[in-house]
Amino acid sequence: MKPADAPKDGAGMAAETERMIERDGAKEPESAASGGETRKEMRVVLLTGFGGLNKLRVAKKAMPEPQEGEVKIRVKACGLNFLDLMVRQGNIDNPPKTPLVPGFECSGIVEAMGENTQGFEIGDRVMAFVNYSAWAEVVCTPLDFVYKIPDDMTFIEAAAFSMNFVAAYMMLFEVAALREGMSVLVHSAGGGVGQAVAQLCSTVSNVTVFGTASPFKHEAIKDSVTHLFDRNIDYVPEVKKISPEGVDIVLDCLCGENTGKGLGLLKPLGTYILYGSSNMVTGETKSFFSFAKSWWQVEKVNPIKLYEENKVMAGFSLLNLLFKQGGCKPVRSAVEKLFSLYNQKKIKPLVDSLWALEEVKEAMQRIHDRGNIGKLILDVEKPPTPLMANDSTETSEAGEDEEEHEGDSDNKERMPFIQ
Numbered sequence: 001m002k003p004a005d006a007p008k009d010g011a012g013m014a015a016e017t018e019r020m021i022e023r024d025g026a027k028e029p030e031s032a033a034s035g036g037e038t039r040k041e042m043r044v045v046l047l048t049g050f051g052g053l054n055k056l057r058v059a060k061k062a063m064p065e066p067q068e069g070e071v072k073i074r075v076k077a078c079g080l081n082f083l084d085l086m087v088r089q090g091n092i093d094n095p096p097k098t099p100l101v102p103g104f105e106c107s108g109i110v111e112a113m114g115e116n117t118q119g120f121e122i123g124d125r126v127m128a129f130v131n132y133s134a135w136a137e138v139v140c141t142p143l144d145f146v147y148k149i150p151d152d153m154t155f156i157e158a159a160a161f162s163m164n165f166v167a168a169y170m171m172l173f174e175v176a177a178l179r180e181g182m183s184v185l186v187h188s189a190g191g192g193v194g195q196a197v198a199q200l201c202s203t204v205s206n207v208t209v210f211g212t213a214s215p216f217k218h219e220a221i222k223d224s225v226t227h228l229f230d231r232n233i234d235y236v237p238e239v240k241k242i243s244p245e246g247v248d249i250v251l252d253c254l255c256g257e258n259t260g261k262g263l264g265l266l267k268p269l270g271t272y273i274l275y276g277s278s279n280m281v282t283g284e285t286k287s288f289f290s291f292a293k294s295w296w297q298v299e300k301v302n303p304i305k306l307y308e309e310n311k312v313m314a315g316f317s318l319l320n321l322l323f324k325q326g327g328c329k330p331v332r333s334a335v336e337k338l339f340s341l342y343n344q345k346k347i348k349p350l351v352d353s354l355w356a357l358e359e360v361k362e363a364m365q366r367i368h369d370r371g372n373i374g375k376l377i378l379d380v381e382k383p384p385t386p387l388m389a390n391d392s393t394e395t396s397e398a399g400e401d402e403e404e405h406e407g408d409s410d411n412k413e414r415m416p417f418i419q
């Protein structure tokens, strides 16, 4: 893979990110006609405000054109992450203004390029990170965030790859320095990141993986995880029964009381990494009670204790690294190593299910209901499966008023295509 242009520095990247949000996210959707010229339209998923599923709809929006340094991608598939659920609820730090088009990753074909986009050509098959706005038929994003994909990689796989495998890789190999013979504890082991962690651990000899997951997933993922525990039980005594000295690496995406438990399970020189706060999601909308409970339960760590116990405590956020801290270079290096592992057939994204844009509510409900094993994908070219009951997800004009129905979880009558 040819390297793309050198990454911009941190300050430049933050300004660029803000412009992207301004242009694609915070503004009211544009009308098809501007200045007497008819602009092409595209379908997008629109989040009209923070809250429940009723805040999501498919809408028409003017198609973006690439600016200098940007690549225009005809999107084939987008990744749906747990973070998108948290964004929908407004359960994140400094949420951008709504209406916005959600989504942080996609795959597709380069359709056009702005000035100074050396290294890319029209027709290239790519995957990309986007600072919001990925859930659309067309995306424009700076080339720093675009990667040509291997010939054998499908668009569905590419959309399932970027966020999960890059986050898993950087945590395991760059933050925690995973090596032969180590042990790793990972929560949500059947999910997108969890399965990427399990696969990457299997590329290093003699690594023991302890995982927690809902019991119905255990049969499907038992070969990828050495010791699996029901997520409803206290995993600490179970891990200690098998490994009394504890584990080398704890990957915690749950937060709350798991921070203290994770730190307690570390062997000397072990690394605990916090990379999510799934515990803050309870109902369909943001719960201040869950937020406060999670915050209250987090172990307030004294560095002197870490020093005395020889423990490492870390945090990891891929999107902040990319979009706020100018970390494109280490991310590109991780992507190249991951593509090499993919080409050697050592890793392969596990896809749970494919959904049309119009089915985004059902897809989100599935991840909320803990139903996914692997990654959920929005397949842009997939026609929606006909509904059996009331369809409230039809295409609508962007930004139109709608009634509030908090707690209104849509019907789940569609049968998704499960891979």
Ligand SMILES: NC(=O)c1ccc[n+]([C@@H]2O[C@H](COP(=O)([O-])OP(=O)(O)OC[C@H]3O[C@@H](n4cnc5c(N)ncnc54)[C@H](OP(=O)(O)O)[C@@H]3O)[C@@H](O)[C@H]2O)c1
Pocket (backbone or CB within 6 Å): 080, 081, 082, 083, 163, 164, 167, 187, 188, 189, 190, 191, 192, 193, 194, 212, 213, 214, 217, 231, 253, 254, 275, 276, 277, 278, 279, 280, 281, 282, 316, 317, 318, 319, 367, 368, 369, 370, 371, 372, 374, 375
């Ligand atoms: N920091 C980063 O750079 C980064 C990057 C990607 C993802 N993440 C984080 O990693 C975690 C996993 O993300 P993902 O996109 O791969 O999602 P995922 O694991 O596929 O998410 C769904 C699974 O999470 C588990 N879960 C835990 N708490 C839950 C809750 N309160 N409600 C519903 N499900 C819950 C469920 O599995 P079980 O029932 O089997 O436990 C569920 O099936 C999230 O916390 C996400 O924010 C962080």
